[in-house]
Amino acid sequence: MKVSFPYMGCVTGYKKVFETLGHEVVMPQKPTQKTIDLGVKYSPEFICFPFKVIMGTYIEAVQAGANVIVASGGNGPCRAGLYGEIHQKILKSMGHDVKFIVFDSMFRDFGLFYDNLKKIKNKIPIIKVLKNLWLSYQIICRMDEIEKEIKVLRAYEQKRGDFNRVWLEIQRMYDGCWTQKDIDKVTEQARKMLQEVPLKKVEEEEKIRIGIVGEIYVIMESSTNMDIEQTLNSMGIEVESVQYISDWVKHNIQPNFIGGSKSHQVIHKAKRFVKMNLGGHDMENIGWMVDFKERGFDAVVHLMPFGCLPELITQSAIPTISQELDLPILSLSLDEQNGTANNRTRIEAFVDLVRNKKRGGSVQKKEVKEPEYTDKVPEELAG
Amino acid sequence: MDIYIGIDVGSVSTNVVAMDQNDHIIFKEYTRTNGQPLESVKKGLKLLEEDLKRIFYTVKGVGTTGSGRQLAGILVGADIVKNEITAHATATVNFHPTVNTILEIGGQDSKIIIIQDKMVVDFAMNTVCAAGTGSFLDHQSERLGVPIQDFGGLALTAKKDVRIAGRCTVFAESDMIAKQQYGFSKAEIIKGLCDALVRNYINNLGRGKALKAPYVFQGGVAANKGIKAAFERELGCEIIIPKYYNVMGAIGAAILAKEYIEVSGEETKFRGFGAAELAFKPRSFECEDCANCCEVIKVELNGKTVAIWGDKCGKWANSVTG
Ligand code: SF4
Numbered sequence: 001m002k003v004s005f006p007y008m009g010c011v012t013g014y015k016k017v018f019e020t021l022g023h024e025v026v027m028p029q030k031p032t033q034k035t036i037d038l039g040v041k042y043s044p045e046f047i048c049f050p051f052k053v054i055m056g057t058y059i060e061a062v063q064a065g066a067n068v069i070v071a072s073g074g075n076g077p078c079r080a081g082l083y084g085e086i087h088q089k090i091l092k093s094m095g096h097d098v099k100f101i102v103f104d105s106m107f108r109d110f111g112l113f114y115d116n117l118k119k120i121k122n123k124i125p126i127i128k129v130l131k132n133l134w135l136s137y138q139i140i141c142r143m144d145e146i147e148k149e150i151k152v153l154r155a156y157e158q159k160r161g162d163f164n165r166v167w168l169e170i171q172r173m174y175d176g177c178w179t180q181k182d183i184d185k186v187t188e189q190a191r192k193m194l195q196e197v198p199l200k201k202v203e204e205e206e207k208i209r210i211g212i213v214g215e216i217y218v219i220m221e222s223s224t225n226m227d228i229e230q231t232l233n234s235m236g237i238e239v240e241s242v243q244y245i246s247d248w249v250k251h252n253i254q255p256n257f258i259g260g261s262k263s264h265q266v267i268h269k270a271k272r273f274v275k276m277n278l279g280g281h282d283m284e285n286i287g288w289m290v291d292f293k294e295r296g297f298d299a300v301v302h303l304m305p306f307g308c309l310p311e312l313i314t315q316s317a318i319p320t321i322s323q324e325l326d327l328p329i330l331s332l333s334l335d336e337q338n339g340t341a342n343n344r345t346r347i348e349a350f351v352d353l354v355r356n357k358k359r360g361g362s363v364q365k366k367e368v369k370e371p372e373y374t375d376k377v378p379e380e381l382a383g
Numbered sequence: 384m385d386i387y388i389g390i391d392v393g394s395v396s397t398n399v400v401a402m403d404q405n406d407h408i409i410f411k412e413y414t415r416t417n418g419q420p421l422e423s424v425k426k427g428l429k430l431l432e433e434d435l436k437r438i439f440y441t442v443k444g445v446g447t448t449g450s451g452r453q454l455a456g457i458l459v460g461a462d463i464v465k466n467e468i469t470a471h472a473t474a475t476v477n478f479h480p481t482v483n484t485i486l487e488i489g490g491q492d493s494k495i496i497i498i499q500d501k502m503v504v505d506f507a508m509n510t511v512c513a514a515g516t517g518s519f520l521d522h523q524s525e526r527l528g529v530p531i532q533d534f535g536g537l538a539l540t541a542k543k544d545v546r547i548a549g550r551c552t553v554f555a556e557s558d559m560i561a562k563q564q565y566g567f568s569k570a571e572i573i574k575g576l577c578d579a580l581v582r583n584y585i586n587n588l589g590r591g592k593a594l595k596a597p598y599v600f601q602g603g604v605a606a607n608k609g610i611k612a613a614f615e616r617e618l619g620c621e622i623i624i625p626k627y628y629n630v631m632g633a634i635g636a637a638i639l640a641k642e643y644i645e646v647s648g649e650e651t652k653f654r655g656f657g658a659a660e661l662a663f664k665p666r667s668f669e670c671e672d673c674a675n676c677c678e679v680i681k682v683e684l685n686g687k688t689v690a691i692w693g694d695k696c697g698k699w700a701n702s703v704t705g
């Protein structure tokens with residue numbers, strides 16, 4: 001069994017999962033323009049942009065010898081839930097008979113989850129499997145934390161590219177971790193490496209922080225979002241994006257009891273703007289906007305694939321949210337036909353707007369009203 | 384006299400202005416880009432140099448804006464390189480400090496900018512749909528056989544209203560032909576087209592925004608009286624057209640250059656009017672050193688590499704010194 005998976009977020013962590021289960025892994029390649037072209041060519045024209053890019057990644061992985069693909073299913077009525085099946089069909093029509101294992105939320109259908117787990121566990125006792133999963137999960141969490149820090153520090157690097165170089169090295173280091181002890185050692189070393197990168201001195205009141213929300217794939221995959229984080233960092237802006245894989249895992253695996261994962265808490269915050277979730281991460285994203293505001297961020301960038309339904313809902317709520325929270329929000333719609341130049345102009349103008357606002361004080365001083373919380377998340381929001 | 388130069392390189396027009404230290408415009412040139420942004424910048428600079436022969440002057444600063452801002456900035460040695468939205472807003476606020484809404488329609492794109500207390504608080508840009516831009520009007524004027532200069536004036540003479548579907552250029556065109564067959568006059572059709580464009584613009588760009596007077600309408604299309612009238616009907620109030628409506632981006636770039644020089648106290652990086660003669664070669668290549676496959680843009684000036692961008696890792700950009 002040669003396993004591959006979508007290129008999304010912390011691939012080092014996934015790789016670890018399958019390797020510790022004794023599978024051979026075909027590492028998916030970071031999508032390039034070629035990947036996107038390939039995906040677009042073999043996908044239905046009107047399907048979502050992330051689908052096309054993932055399609056391209058799969059084709060490349062299959063050409064490199066993969067015969068099993070492990071993917072995550074979406075939830076709700078959004079098209080993401082069908083990705084796996086359609087991808088498989090398309091690959092089949094191209095003459096590649098590939099097995100798909102799609103993981104859904106473990107708590108929605110534990111039986112199916114367990115079956116899927118059995119399919120990939122390679123005759124290793126379940127207790128060992130869980131231990132291995134835990135190890136990989138630890139790696140993913142540590143790497144997520146470090147990446148999060150880099151997106152802040154990179155705004156102040158003296159020499160462009162320093163942090164990217166360090167990050168590549170750190171990824172390589174985690175790839176060589178096989179025990180908890182390895183992980184601890186590497187984490188310590190990684191932190192040291194981060195501290196050694198020379199930084200520019202910037203006054204606290206000059207610092208600008210932007211939060212990124214939106215559809216999970218375009219947020220996480222820089223090749224689909226014009227490298228927005230790097231772009232903002234290079235303009236001297238700190239960035240934090242939601243939807244790290246570790247959060248996603250927590251959201252889907254951690255049961256939703258009081259004080260569940262951060263995602264569950266965040267959904268509460270969205271309630272003053274929208275009443276229910278409409279398929280994707282729309283409600284969560286609205287909640288994150290509120291959360292960023294409460295944590296003192298200066299602005300939010302919202303990324304959506306062109307024509308993405310759940311994110312269209314988020315987008316339509318943006319004017320109200322932006323006004324009520326006194327928070328500048330820029331919504332960018334992305335697809336394969338996007339001219340980067342225009343979005344670049346939008347980003348630059350937005351950054352000017354945010355900087356001016358920060359320097360000139362608040363345009364419309366408005367108290368952020370405390371949202372009213374209900375103490376229970378209704379069933380349909382638990383997603 | 385101290386002067387500041389502003390250059391706006393768009394896909395349709397390239398504009399060059401010169402401004403004195405009191406923000407008076409002493410030169411302006413609006414030229415067609417014709418797909419050759421660098422050539423048109425050089426041409427604009429030559430004309431400016433000719434014109435300036437009449438006075439004593441020192442160039443204190445240069446700013447560039449527009450879609451070709453980066454390349455043009457390197458060519459002339461700009462002190463600041465700014466996006467079109469900030470540049471346009473800067474110019475408008477300078478001439479009309481109370482402005483709340485800027486309507487801008489150029490040849491290939493259109494924008495709306497919301498201003499509060501002289502600051503940009505919101506904006507939108509339309510670059511995919513031609514139905515809200517000048518090229519739509521150009522196209523229709525050709526179809527109707529009415530020169531674009533007369534287009535707006537003719538619209539004002541219309542007696543009746545006719546509603547033309549303005550969602551997109553193709554629909555507008557077929558609808559227009561149908562309406563012509565029903566016997567509407569050219570003037571009425573043109574008025575209908577102006578209304579369609581404005582409706583389209585407001586629906587696309589103004590959605591979810593609080594539009595408030597005073598309105599300032601600028602960009603090449605602001606010359607069109609028919610569109611101005613259509614905006615006034617749609618928004619229900621008077622619309623200001625600034626004196627330099629078609630070169631506002633360039634003026635904004637000049638003002639921003641001036642502000643930058645005044646605040647930083649730096650000397651300008653302007654290469655002088657000789658820049659128009661320099662052998663300036665931009666080219667792009669695909670870096671194959673890692674999976675990112677960046678499209679790297681490299682600019683050579685008289686055989687020396689002066690700028691590189693587009694590389695995600697910074698290894699190319701970092702290799703350029705000075
Ligand atoms: S979230 Fe948006 S992009 Fe993703 S599958 Fe759903 S509709 Fe498509």
Ligand code: SF4
Nearest residue numbers: 670673676677694696
């Ligand atoms: S420029 Fe740097 S990041 Fe881009 S492909 Fe080359 S090595 Fe990779």
